[in-house]
Amino acid sequence: MNLLKNLIINGPWKKHPVITAISVLIVILLIWGFWPQPVFVEAVEAKRAPLTITIEEEGRTRVVDRYIISAPVDGVACRQDLDVGDEVTQGQVLLGITPLESQVLDPRSRAQTEAQVAAAESALHAAEQQAEAAEASAKLAVIEHKRLKPLVAKGVISTDEYDKAATQVETTAAAQRSADFQVEVARYELEAAKTVLEYTTEDRLAAKGEPAVRIPVTSPIDGRVLKVTRECEGPVRTGDSLIEVGDPKVLEIEVDVLSADAVKIKPGMKVLFERWGGEAPLEGVVRLIEPVGFMKISALGVEEQRVLVISDFTSPAEQWQRVGDGYRVEAKFILWHEDDVLQVPASSLFRYKDGWAVFVVKNNHVERRVVEVGQRNGLVAQILEGVSEGEGVVNHPSDDVEDGVRVTGRL
Numbered sequence: 001m002n003l004l005k006n007l008i009i010n011g012p013w014k015k016h017p018v019i020t021a022i023s024v025l026i027v028i029l030l031i032w033g034f035w036p037q038p039v040f041v042e043a044v045e046a047k048r049a050p051l052t053i054t055i056e057e058e059g060r061t062r063v064v065d066r067y068i069i070s071a072p073v074d075g076v077a078c079r080q081d082l083d084v085g086d087e088v089t090q091g092q093v094l095l096g097i098t099p100l101e102s103q104v105l106d107p108r109s110r111a112q113t114e115a116q117v118a119a120a121e122s123a124l125h126a127a128e129q130q131a132e133a134a135e136a137s138a139k140l141a142v143i144e145h146k147r148l149k150p151l152v153a154k155g156v157i158s159t160d161e162y163d164k165a166a167t168q169v170e171t172t173a174a175a176q177r178s179a180d181f182q183v184e185v186a187r188y189e190l191e192a193a194k195t196v197l198e199y200t201t202e203d204r205l206a207a208k209g210e211p212a213v214r215i216p217v218t219s220p221i222d223g224r225v226l227k228v229t230r231e232c233e234g235p236v237r238t239g240d241s242l243i244e245v246g247d248p249k250v251l252e253i254e255v256d257v258l259s260a261d262a263v264k265i266k267p268g269m270k271v272l273f274e275r276w277g278g279e280a281p282l283e284g285v286v287r288l289i290e291p292v293g294f295m296k297i298s299a300l301g302v303e304e305q306r307v308l309v310i311s312d313f314t315s316p317a318e319q320w321q322r323v324g325d326g327y328r329v330e331a332k333f334i335l336w337h338e339d340d341v342l343q344v345p346a347s348s349l350f351r352y353k354d355g356w357a358v359f360v361v362k363n364n365h366v367e368r369r370v371v372e373v374g375q376r377n378g379l380v381a382q383i384l385e386g387v388s389e390g391e392g393v394v395n396h397p398s399d400d401v402e403d404g405v406r407v408t409g410r411l
Contacts, residue, residue, distance in 0.1 A: 046387045046388070046393060054377065056333075061254075064250045065177075066245075078096050079233045087223075093216040095243070126186075137176070141168045141169045253311045253312075270333075284315070342384075348396070358386070361394065365405065366401055394407070
C-alpha cells in the first residue's frame with residue numbers, strides 16, 4: 001500500500017508532466033480513431049403514389065394505304081409537273097406515256113394478255129366482296145356502339161366496354177376505307193391489263209400514219225403526292241415506279257421493339273405518343289403485333305431481334321392532322337398502371353438469400369428487412385410486404401451498411 005502511495009506521489013509524471021500529457025492525448029486520439037463511427041447514408045421515405053409500367057421505343061408514322069403508280073406500258077413518259085405534297089383526286093391524270101411501237105402479239109402472247117385481264121377481273125371481284133364484308137362489319141360496330149350507349153348511361157355495363165365499342169367503330173371504319181381503296185386499286189390494275197391488250201392495235205394504226213396515242217396515268221384515290229420518282233421526260237419500262245400517292249389523313253404508327261418486349265404487348269393495349277412536336281401526348285391503341293421479327297444492329301453494334309408493332313391514333317383527328325408520313329414519335333406502351341401503390345426507389349433494393357431486402361432506418365440504426373417486390377419500372381419498385389408507409393429506407397446502400405449499424409446523414 002505504501003508502495004502504491006509512493007508511486008502515485010513520486011511517479012514519473014511528476015517529473016515529466018509534458019510527456020505524460022502528450023501520451024495521454026495520443027491514447028485518447030487512438031481510442032477515438034478506432035471507435036466505430038456512424039455510416040453516412042441517404043434515407044428515402046416509402047410512400048404511396050401512382051405507378052406505371054411501360055415499354056418505350058421510337059417509332060414513325062406511315063400512311064396506311066400507299067399506292068406506287070407504275071408505268072403500264074413501255075414508252076416515253078412526259079415531264080412530271082406534280083410536286084410532293086400536291087393534292088390529287090381520284091381519276092386525275094397525273095402524267096402521260098407515249099407508248100413505243102409494239103410488236104404484233106403472237107397467239108401465245110395474246111393468250112397470256114387475255115389471261116392477265118381475266119385475273120385482274122377476278123381480283124376486282126374479290127376486292128369488291130372484301131369491301132362488302134368490311135362495310136357490314138362497320139355497320140355492325142355502329143349498331144353495337146349505339147346499343148351500348150344507353151346501357152353505359154344506366155351503369156349496366158362498364159365504361160371500358162363502351163370505349164372498346166367506340167374504338168371498334170373507328171377500326172372497322174378504317175378497315176372499310178382500306179377495303180374501298182383496294183377495290184379502286186384492283187379496278188386500276190384491271191384497266192392497266194386491258195390497256196396492254198388495247199394499245200397493241202393503236203400502235204399498228206400509228207405505224208400506218210395515225211397519230212400516236214398518249215396513255216394517261218391516273219390517280220386511284222383522293223390524296224396527296226408522297227414521292228415523285230421521275231421528274232424529267234424519258235423512256236420507261238413496264239412496271240417502273242413513276243409516283244407515289246396516299247391519304248395522309250389515314251395514318252398508323254410502326255414501332256420496332258425488342259422481341260422480348262413484343263411478347264408483353266397485346267392488341268388493344270393503350271399507347272401514348274410523346275415528343276411528336278405537340279404539347280400534349282397523343283393517345284393510341286395497339287392494332288397488330290407482326291408475327292415475324294427481323295435483326296437490327298443497335299448503335300452500340302449489338303445484334304438485336306426486333307418486331308414491328310402497328311398502332312392507330314385514338315386521339316381526335318384535329319390534334320394530329322399536322323403529323324405526316326414518316327414523322328418520328330416516341331411510343332410508350334402501358335403494360336400496367338395503378339394509382340395507389342406503396343413504393344420505394346429501386347436503388348434501395350439488394351439481393352438477400354433468394355429474395356430482395358432493404359435497410360430500414362430506426363433510431364439512427366439500420367435494420368435489414370426482407371421484402372416482397374411487385375411491379376418495377378427501373379426507377380421505383382412496388383412493395384407488397386415488409387415495409388410500411390412512412391418508413392425510411394437506405395437509398396444506394398454501400399458495403400459499409402450492415403444490419404444494426406449506426407448511421408447518420410439524410411435520415
